Amino acid sequence: MLAARRQEPSAYAGMWEFPGGKVEPGESEHEALARECREELDVEIEIGPPLGEVDLASPGWVLRVWCGRITRGRPRLVAHDALRWLSAAELDDVPWMPADGPLVDRLRDVLASPAPLDWS
Numbered sequence: 001m002l003a004a005r006r007q008e009p010s011a012y013a014g015m016w017e018f019p020g021g022k023v024e025p026g027e028s029e030h031e032a033l034a035r036e037c038r039e040e041l042d043v044e045i046e047i048g049p050p051l052g053e054v055d056l057a058s059p060g061w062v063l064r065v066w067c068g069r070i071t072r073g074r075p076r077l078v079a080h081d082a083l084r085w086l087s088a089a090e091l092d093d094v095p096w097m098p099a100d101g102p103l104v105d106r107l108r109d110v111l112a113s114p115a116p117l118d119w120s
């Protein structure tokens, strides 16, 4: 997976996250994800199956994560200060955002599964 290291806000600086960001008014979740990847990584993506979701510490906020494939471009540093492609064995090598733990665990299970998520 592609992990990205935040540089702001200071409380989150140095922590790693799934690329993405907040949905804007009038936008679908898929549109928001594609836009964030364009803005923050300079890539176009094809969105695949959902990985899962977790409630964030702020009431009412939910973090939803999807699998995606890059269809154009090569990720570059725009909003983050580091990017890393992590194999399944490397998922614990970076300090994740606190909320992300369960989704990283889920990803590890998915990557180890003989029947990965369905892209059809």
Ligand SMILES: Nc1nc2c([nH]c(=O)n2[C@H]2C[C@H](O)[C@@H](COP(=O)(O)OP(=O)(O)OP(=O)(O)O)O2)c(=O)[nH]1
Residues within 6 Å of the ligand: 016, 017, 018, 019, 020, 021, 022, 023, 036, 056, 063, 097, 098, 099, 100
């Ligand atoms: N993108 C992303 N955000 C995460 C993760 N884990 C996690 O707790 N968050 C939180 C941090 C933020 O409160 C919120 C996403 O905010 P963001 O700052 O990335 O959103 P954004 O790119 O739209 O930025 P903004 O300009 O609207 O502030 O979700 C994660 O893995 N990826």
